[in-house]
Amino acid sequence: MTTLPSKADTRAGTRADSRTDTRTGTRAGTKGVPRADRERQVLAAATEEFGRHGFEATTVAAVAARVGVTKPLLHQYFGSKQDLYLACLDPVGDRLLHAIRTAMAEPDTDAPPTPLRVLHALFAALDGQREAWFVLYDPSLPPGSDAAHRAAHYRDAIDDLAADGAAGLLRAAGSDDPLDADALRYAWRGLCTALVRWWINHPDQSPDAMARRCARLFSAARSVVPADGEPA
Amino acid sequence: MTTLPSKADTRAGTRADSRTDTRTGTRAGTKGVPRADRERQVLAAATEEFGRHGFEATTVAAVAARVGVTKPLLHQYFGSKQDLYLACLDPVGDRLLHAIRTAMAEPDTDAPPTPLRVLHALFAALDGQREAWFVLYDPSLPPGSDAAHRAAHYRDAIDDLAADGAAGLLRAAGSDDPLDADALRYAWRGLCTALVRWWINHPDQSPDAMARRCARLFSAARSVVPADGEPA
DNA sequence: AGGTAACTTACCCATTGGTAAATTACCCTA
DNA sequence: TAGGGTAATTTACCAATGGGTAAGTTACCT
Numbered sequence: 001m002t003t004l005p006s007k008a009d010t011r012a013g014t015r016a017d018s019r020t021d022t023r024t025g026t027r028a029g030t031k032g033v034p035r036a037d038r039e040r041q042v043l044a045a046a047t048e049e050f051g052r053h054g055f056e057a058t059t060v061a062a063v064a065a066r067v068g069v070t071k072p073l074l075h076q077y078f079g080s081k082q083d084l085y086l087a088c089l090d091p092v093g094d095r096l097l098h099a100i101r102t103a104m105a106e107p108d109t110d111a112p113p114t115p116l117r118v119l120h121a122l123f124a125a126l127d128g129q130r131e132a133w134f135v136l137y138d139p140s141l142p143p144g145s146d147a148a149h150r151a152a153h154y155r156d157a158i159d160d161l162a163a164d165g166a167a168g169l170l171r172a173a174g175s176d177d178p179l180d181a182d183a184l185r186y187a188w189r190g191l192c193t194a195l196v197r198w199w200i201n202h203p204d205q206s207p208d209a210m211a212r213r214c215a216r217l218f219s220a221a222r223s224v225v226p227a228d229g230e231p232a
Numbered sequence: 233m234t235t236l237p238s239k240a241d242t243r244a245g246t247r248a249d250s251r252t253d254t255r256t257g258t259r260a261g262t263k264g265v266p267r268a269d270r271e272r273q274v275l276a277a278a279t280e281e282f283g284r285h286g287f288e289a290t291t292v293a294a295v296a297a298r299v300g301v302t303k304p305l306l307h308q309y310f311g312s313k314q315d316l317y318l319a320c321l322d323p324v325g326d327r328l329l330h331a332i333r334t335a336m337a338e339p340d341t342d343a344p345p346t347p348l349r350v351l352h353a354l355f356a357a358l359d360g361q362r363e364a365w366f367v368l369y370d371p372s373l374p375p376g377s378d379a380a381h382r383a384a385h386y387r388d389a390i391d392d393l394a395a396d397g398a399a400g401l402l403r404a405a406g407s408d409d410p411l412d413a414d415a416l417r418y419a420w421r422g423l424c425t426a427l428v429r430w431w432i433n434h435p436d437q438s439p440d441a442m443a444r445r446c447a448r449l450f451s452a453a454r455s456v457v458p459a460d461g462e463p464a
Numbered sequence: 465a466g467g468t469a470a471c472t473t474a475c476c477c478a479t480t481g482g483t484a485a486a487t488t489a490c491c492c493t494a
Numbered sequence: 495t496a497g498g499g500t501a502a503t504t505t506a507c508c509a510a511t512g513g514g515t516a517a518g519t520t521a522c523c524t
Contacts, residue, residue: 030491030502031488031489031501032489032490032502032503033502034501034502035502056288059480059481069504070505072483072505073504075481075483080481081480113456115456116456139286140285140286140288170452172452173448175452177445179434180445180449180452182430184453186426186430187423187449189426190422190423190425191422191423191426193422194419194421195415195418197418197422198414198418213409213415217415217419219405220402220404220407220412220416221401221416222405223405224450262468262469262470262522263469263522264469264520264521265470266470267469291512292512292514293512301471302471302472303512304471304472304514304515305470305472307515308470312513312514313512313513313514465524466524467522467524468521468522468523469520470522471518472520473519475514475517476513476514476515478511479510479511479513481508481511482508482509483506483507483508484505484506484508485505486503486504486505486506487505488501489500489501489502491499491501492497492498492499492500493497493498494497494498
């Protein structure tokens with residue numbers, strides 16, 4: 001919706017680009033953009049659309065229009081709408097999972113505490129495609145579908161990482177209620193989502209700047225609860 | 233979707249209920265359930281549907297089916313789908329706004345700090361209709377529509393309340409960056425949303441129990457940032 | 465018996481996911 | 495240099511869904 005190149009524009013550039021663009025070793029009787037390139041374009045566009053509007057509200061035609069192509073091409077390349085979604089989901093999920101996992105695996109010794117390191121890794125992984133986060137956390141996926149299951153799988157994997165940290169925090173604070181741990185996971189997830197959403201609305205902010213901002217927010221939030229807080 | 237009473241069931245109960253149910257001073261040549269009662273039923277069902285699935289994914293027919301009636305009746309009573317949404321939005325928005333406003337107006341002196349008082353008020357206001365929160369925070373509203381504007385209006389009003397507290401916190405922590413304040417509002421909103429979502433998935437939890445749980449979580453989160461945290 | 469509120473059946477139309485069948489443009493060889 | 499082969503892409507269509515409406519039907523009350 002933002003930078004929709006006119007069809008004529010795309011079309012005109014097509015031939016020249018295919019010569020200069022990605023040399024995918026293509027050598028066959030072909031017209032237009034090589035399939036691999038087109039697939040990359042489509043995936044990027046679809047990821048942004050799905051992330052911005054959610055699965056339900058995203059139309060295949062809209063994704064196609066962003067790339068300067070028509071619906072049937074997407075179906076031929078990726079299959080159904082859900083298949084297209086899945087094609088977006090996997091790379092995003094893997095990227096995020098890997099980023100968070102390595103951030104948590106780092107020695108917990110020095111400067112930034114784990115949650116802040118995780119946030120920083122998150123921002124770094126999402127830079128350039130921030131809406132991707134909402135591909136994972138899309139509430140409008142058809143319940144019971146493959147897509148919903150796979151997305152849930154990735155979310156759970158990420159949550160499991162958070163669970164470790166959460167459990168530690170709670171134990172230190174004197175709570176061993178498993179429900180508390182679960183709620184804390186929800187809260188943390190919601191916090192990340194909110195921060196990413198803010199970030200999307202402030203495109204000029206670098207990942208590093210975001211991480212620093214989060215550090216400031218955390219230290220400010222520290223004063224909310226004076227010393228201890230467990231009534232009843 | 234959960235407790236969908238069979239049509240015959242509802243139909244059969246209709247006549248008997250209208251005699252015992254709400255005596256709305258009805259005195260006219262009528263069949264079925266008096267309009268005022270039906271409207272209340274519809275509003276309750278619609279609020280839950282909208283909250284659970286979002287505006288876009290909610291179908292008028294589904295709301296009608298929940299109540300045991302057909303589409304045209306809803307349209308006759310409430311107008312378009314958007315009108316129905318607006319009819320749900322207003323009471324919910326007013327209720328939440330009022331609850332939060334009074335919670336923040338209370339003397340800030342004694343036991344629970346403001347954020348926790350606000351959360352408690354929130355849970356109390358949402359009890360019995362927890363999905364209502366997501367009617368206000370529905371991302372799938374048609375952009376630019378009346379509905380989107382009104383919902384944004386309520387959200388902003390609530391955010392403005394939060395902004396006061398946020399600004400105070402940040403000033404105390406040494407930051408006067410207005411972007412920090414904005415991000416903190418997002419974070420707080422996201423936190424509330426996440427907690428409400430958790431609550432919806434744990435129907436047995438009372439509002440009071442939720443408030444206590446939040447207090448525990450807050451005190452646990454306190455240890456995330458050791459003493460101060462503002463690098464570079 | 466007729467008036468009226470409550471409610472439904474049957475329909476229209478725009479949107480959207482999806483497909484089949486062309487058509488275009490390129491490379492390669494004879 | 496004409497034409498065959500093939501990848502890329504489109505036009506034209508189908509079927510299902512869902513918002514919305516018109517007109518009729520039911521059941522109650524007086």
